[in-house]
Amino acid sequence: MNNGYYAVMLDKQSCNAIKSSARMSVVKADHITLAYKPNDKTFKQLNKFIGKKIGAMINGLRANKNIEAFWVKDMFLTETDKRIKRVDPGSTHITLSYKDGFKSGDANTMFTDPTYKKERLGYVEGTFKWISFNKKKEKDE
Numbered sequence: 001m002n003n004g005y006y007a008v009m010l011d012k013q014s015c016n017a018i019k020s021s022a023r024m025s026v027v028k029a030d031h032i033t034l035a036y037k038p039n040d041k042t043f044k045q046l047n048k049f050i051g052k053k054i055g056a057m058i059n060g061l062r063a064n065k066n067i068e069a070f071w072v073k074d075m076f077l078t079e080t081d082k083r084i085k086r087v088d089p090g091s092t093h094i095t096l097s098y099k100d101g102f103k104s105g106d107a108n109t110m111f112t113d114p115t116y117k118k119e120r121l122g123y124v125e126g127t128f129k130w131i132s133f134n135k136k137k138e139k140d141e
Contacts (some may be wrong), residue, residue, distance in 0.1 A: 002043045004132040006087075007031040008054045008075065010094070014124035021061070022097035024068060029096050031126070032056060032072055035087040042087050049128040053078040058094070058122035062114040067098035069110060070120065078125065094124070 009031050010018075019029045035042050059073040072092040075084040086092040091111040 002038055002040070003134055004130055005033055005037065006035040006046045006049075006128070006130055007033050008056060008084075008126040009129045009131075010124055010126040014126060018058075018070060018094065018096065018122070018124065022068070023063075024066075024097035024099050026100060026102075027097045029094060032075065032092060032094055033086070033088065034084070034092075034128075038087065046087070046128075047130070049077070049084070050130055052128045054084060054126055054128050056094075056124050056126070058120060058124065061096075061116070061118045061120045062093075062110050063116040064110050064114055065099075066102050067110055068096045068116075069093040070096055070122070071111065084128075 010029070015030050019027055022029060035046055038046065054075055055078045056075045057073045058070045060071040062069055062071055070093060072094060075092070076082060077084060093111065
């Protein structure tokens with residue numbers, strides 16, 4: 001298993017636009033996880049997208065008392081419009097913010113039974129990257 005994750009790291013403009021919606025103490029709003037600790041097959045399949053620009057359509061906000069996230073409907077390569085999908089189980093999302101003591105991974109549980117749902121349309125862009133837990137920086141393989 002590869003020790004890291006693939007994500008769309010949002011550009012500065014997209015981060016700033018969605019961070020303004022945060023209502024909790026720990027603000028994230030910087031990426032969309034696609035594959036967390038992927039197996040070798042997934043690693044090889046996704047590695048070819050590193051450095052590519054990705055567009056993502058937001059279609060809602062989901063929250064509970066501890067965490068809030070934007071629900072991502074579709075993602076695509078901006079140069080070809082080829083659709084990109086999340087590999088991991090769970091809803092594709094951008095963790096917006098959460099209370100101290102929680103973690104961004106807790107956002108997955110919120111989509112099954114949120115206490116707050118709001119349709120919210122938007123568009124963000126970013127770059128496809130590999131984030132290594134070993135080096136804490138992008139890995140270009």
